[in-house]
Amino acid sequence: MVQNQESFPFCENCAFQINAIFRHLSKDESDRLNFIKAFRTFKKGTILYKEGSRISGFYCINKGLIKVYKTGPDGKEQIIRFAKPGDIIAYRSVLSNEPACTTAKVLEDCRVCFLPSDILPQLISSNSVFALELVKLICQELGEANSYITDIAQKTVRERLAEVLLKLVNDFGLTENKTLRISLTREELANIVGTATESVIRLLSEFKSDGLIELSGRKIIILDIKGLEKISNFSH
Amino acid sequence: MVQNQESFPFCENCAFQINAIFRHLSKDESDRLNFIKAFRTFKKGTILYKEGSRISGFYCINKGLIKVYKTGPDGKEQIIRFAKPGDIIAYRSVLSNEPACTTAKVLEDCRVCFLPSDILPQLISSNSVFALELVKLICQELGEANSYITDIAQKTVRERLAEVLLKLVNDFGLTENKTLRISLTREELANIVGTATESVIRLLSEFKSDGLIELSGRKIIILDIKGLEKISNFSH
């Protein structure tokens, strides 16, 4: 079908459009990737892979939104990160050759490419620029993880919620009417911040009373970024 | 001096002895590393580098113990990890070409080699096995960081303290009389767990009453590993 052909993403072009790590590949490498990959679409709610399962490859997101989370001892989710177009997920488990240590679930209908495990070590060997950029990418994630450990360990829930809102603004941006461009349930927000759903609800409505945000269903309108920064950094 | 020659570690041998990432280098690469590195010793209490500072290279630990920590908004330390012989530190900042995001302080007198920034990307380019192993190493750290985020977010202080003790047993081992082979102040323990010093003290003496550990000054004798595992995983 024409429609299918149009929508099928070719790595060579796609990687630049969505700013994926694969933009550092040569033409030959891109072609190879394109050849061995499996393009798939997933509906909201689909689970791409589950914590503890063995996976035979990793995913590059072309479109949509995925949440990556770990399940705590009580079955409570801890959201580790979101994956949007250009991001790769599950690469960690593939490289360590370990079972997945997270679960990935679709939040907004997705178009993804599935890439078999082998290709990643191969590309690291064949393309040193790619290798270096991949290392940088992982280092950045590691840096963020370490910062977050410090935050969770030392900041109050109130401070962390403000910080998470700012991070979401930074990662997903605002619409022209200042609405956050990501739609999460209160429970999901709680599972990023590391708190109870009720606490998020209470704090959000506090932020609202303080004129920092406006709420309308799942939409969060950011009114006062400076104010949120103040809460996230200092206070007590 | 003879003594100096004996004590000076040659990368080619050293890397295998201490199981450093550099064991994956060729003879030529090892020689080169050996040539450009600066060997140094540091006394307990020395700070190798400070959060926020620019660094021109990274360190490979030959002997001793270093704590790597971030400083929270209130000036409270959050210990991110320890570095022992064979570990490299500060590589993250070197690779991202960013200011250091942690501080490194000597806990036990150290022998370290300082390696200039440039060498790391060079080795990644020239040696794909090394590149892959480096990626795996970083991935492992990332995996641990993500697990710790989940733990801090969801577990109680009691559970985390038990878990930290077990992790220390795992990383540093026990002497013949079951004493933990790492000596930390109560405050440092608190700065790993992410809690107050007083809480660590109270919980440790609780563990002692429960027959899980024995305390004698800074020494912690581990009596009941199974019991600690039980506390760290389940409970509530």
Next chain:
DNA sequence: CGGTACGTTGAGTCATATCAACCATAGTGG
């Protein structure tokens, strides 16, 4: 029109932080 998932609010509880006092130890300098 019932069902399911999500959102909200209130009340009560508890783990943990904070504050304060005090002890132990070791190194320092007069």
Next chain:
DNA sequence: CCACTATGGTTGATATGACTCAACGTACCG
């Protein structure tokens, strides 16, 4: 040799942030 000081450890009292539980409201969906 002894005050002096600094650092770390301990304990108790108190405060409180955040969780839990429970009830109820809301909205969309087949």
